[in-house]
Amino acid sequence: LHADLIFFLASKLLKTIPQAAATTCYVATHPSVTNVNGKYFVDCNEATPSKLGCNPDEAARLWSYSQIMVSSEPKTVVDHFHGFD
Numbered sequence: 001l002h003a004d005l006i007f008f009l010a011s012k013l014l015k016t017i018p019q020a021a022a023t024t025c026y027v028a029t030h031p032s033v034t035n036v037n038g039k040y041f042v043d044c045n046e047a048t049p050s051k052l053g054c055n056p057d058e059a060a061r062l063w064s065y066s067q068i069m070v071s072s073e074p075k076t077v078v079d080h081f082h083g084f085d
Helices: 003-014 017-029 056-071 074-080
Strands: 041-044 045-047
Touching: 056 074
Parallel strands: none
Antiparallel strands: 041 045
Protein backbone atom coordinates (compact mmCIF):
# COMPACT_ATOMS: atom_id res chain seq x y z
CA LEU A 1 0.00 0.00 0.00
CA HIS A 2 1.04 3.55 -0.58
CA ALA A 3 2.48 5.29 2.53
CA ASP A 4 -0.07 8.13 2.36
CA LEU A 5 -2.94 5.65 2.31
CA ILE A 6 -1.50 3.79 5.29
CA PHE A 7 -1.08 7.06 7.21
CA PHE A 8 -4.64 8.11 6.36
CA LEU A 9 -6.12 4.80 7.51
CA ALA A 10 -4.03 4.77 10.70
CA SER A 11 -5.06 8.34 11.53
CA LYS A 12 -8.71 7.26 11.41
CA LEU A 13 -8.15 4.22 13.64
CA LEU A 14 -5.49 5.37 16.11
CA LYS A 15 -5.52 8.21 18.62
CA THR A 16 -2.75 10.45 19.85
CA ILE A 17 -1.86 10.22 23.55
CA PRO A 18 -3.88 13.37 24.41
CA GLN A 19 -6.86 12.05 22.43
CA ALA A 20 -6.63 8.69 24.17
CA ALA A 21 -6.49 10.35 27.61
CA ALA A 22 -9.24 12.89 26.98
CA THR A 23 -12.23 10.76 28.03
CA THR A 24 -10.55 9.54 31.22
CA CYS A 25 -9.61 13.11 32.15
CA TYR A 26 -13.09 14.35 31.27
CA VAL A 27 -14.95 11.86 33.47
CA ALA A 28 -12.46 12.39 36.31
CA THR A 29 -12.66 16.18 36.37
CA HIS A 30 -15.64 17.68 34.54
CA PRO A 31 -18.35 19.11 36.82
CA SER A 32 -21.18 17.86 34.59
CA VAL A 33 -20.34 14.23 35.41
CA THR A 34 -19.49 14.66 39.11
CA ASN A 35 -22.33 12.41 40.29
CA VAL A 36 -22.32 10.02 37.34
CA ASN A 37 -21.35 6.47 38.30
CA GLY A 38 -21.31 3.14 36.48
CA LYS A 39 -21.61 4.62 33.00
CA TYR A 40 -19.52 3.97 29.90
CA PHE A 41 -17.98 6.87 27.98
CA VAL A 42 -16.44 7.11 24.51
CA ASP A 43 -14.88 10.29 23.14
CA CYS A 44 -16.13 12.27 26.17
CA ASN A 45 -19.73 11.17 25.64
CA GLU A 46 -21.85 8.62 27.45
CA ALA A 47 -22.28 5.56 25.25
CA THR A 48 -23.84 2.12 25.32
CA PRO A 49 -21.30 -0.64 25.93
CA SER A 50 -21.14 -3.58 23.57
CA LYS A 51 -23.12 -6.74 24.27
CA LEU A 52 -19.88 -8.43 25.35
CA GLY A 53 -19.12 -5.49 27.64
CA CYS A 54 -22.43 -6.07 29.44
CA ASN A 55 -21.96 -9.82 29.89
CA PRO A 56 -21.73 -10.63 33.64
CA ASP A 57 -19.95 -13.94 32.99
CA GLU A 58 -17.25 -12.19 30.97
CA ALA A 59 -16.99 -9.48 33.64
CA ALA A 60 -16.38 -12.13 36.31
CA ARG A 61 -13.82 -13.85 34.09
CA LEU A 62 -12.00 -10.57 33.44
CA TRP A 63 -12.00 -9.74 37.16
CA SER A 64 -10.59 -13.16 38.02
CA TYR A 65 -7.79 -12.95 35.47
CA SER A 66 -7.02 -9.35 36.48
CA GLN A 67 -6.60 -10.43 40.10
CA ILE A 68 -4.24 -13.19 39.03
CA MET A 69 -2.14 -10.82 36.94
CA VAL A 70 -1.70 -8.19 39.66
CA SER A 71 -1.08 -10.61 42.51
CA SER A 72 1.23 -13.22 40.98
CA GLU A 73 4.82 -13.54 39.94
CA PRO A 74 5.22 -13.04 36.16
CA LYS A 75 6.07 -16.71 35.52
CA THR A 76 2.96 -17.81 37.42
CA VAL A 77 0.81 -15.57 35.24
CA VAL A 78 2.36 -16.93 32.04
CA ASP A 79 1.91 -20.51 33.24
CA HIS A 80 -1.70 -19.82 34.22
CA PHE A 81 -2.60 -18.29 30.87
CA HIS A 82 -0.79 -20.86 28.75
CA GLY A 83 -3.50 -22.23 26.50
CA PHE A 84 -5.89 -19.36 27.36
CA ASP A 85 -8.95 -19.55 25.12
